Amino acid sequence: MKMYDKFLKYPLFCAFTASVFCAAFSLQAASFSPQQLTAATADWLKQQKEVPAGAEGQISTLDSRLADKECDQPLQFSFAGPVNNQATVQIRCQSPQPWQLFLSARFTQQTEAVHSSRNIALGSLITADMLTLGQTDLRLARGSLIKNPALVLGARVKRSLSTGQVVTLQDLCLVCKGDIVTISGLNNGLEVRTVGIAQMDGILGDQIQVTNRQSNRTVVAEVVAVKKVAIKF
Helix, strand or coil, rough: CCHHHHHHHHHHHHHHHHHHHHHHHHHCCEEEEHHHHHHHHHHHHCCCCCCCCEEEEEEEEECCCCCCEEECCCEEEEEEECCCCEEEEHHHHHHHCCEEEEEEEEEEEEEEEEEECCCCCCCCCHHEEEEEEEEEEEHHHCEECCCHHHCCCCCCCCEEEECCCHHHHHHEEEEEECEEEEEEEEEEEEEEEEEECCCCCCCCCCCCEEEEECCEEEEEEEEEECEEEEEEC
């Protein structure tokens, strides 16, 4: 009887051993190349709400000479620090051997804007050949971007501009102090126009003081275009 029991237990032992072996084989660690880790990080970034809306992430590529990494669990991704115009992403794995890697990411949001097509000296009047349209990173822009070059033709440059530089409204004065400007306004449903002298610099939307040349009266008017202001009667 004992011999018979022993005979029955042996197949069970073999079956158990085989199942353990198969389980161990099925949990064999996956291998990730530097290129695969970089691509996985880029995919993860697209799902993160911390990334600014409309921004595109540019991932630094891992060195292709880096040895492949093994992991038998899902890779763990997280931000290692604050997320602004750039961020650092941490990749971790705890098994079979703990390891971690860091990749830097830079976020851009491209938009079309006016650039200088050549060097422009301080005090120059803007002409069409000085400007061109191009792409710029909205998140790095400093000042109010100009989308239509025609809107600033004739404006005066308040600071020197270099070739390829983004031109903003803050770089120009659409109306400069001492300029002779057109003053327009609506009076009883009729548009009235007269000529005045600007008493200060202004860009689009600024409220500036202008002296009416006929009445010699100084009024506050809004800059609406190059050498043009509007008032409300």
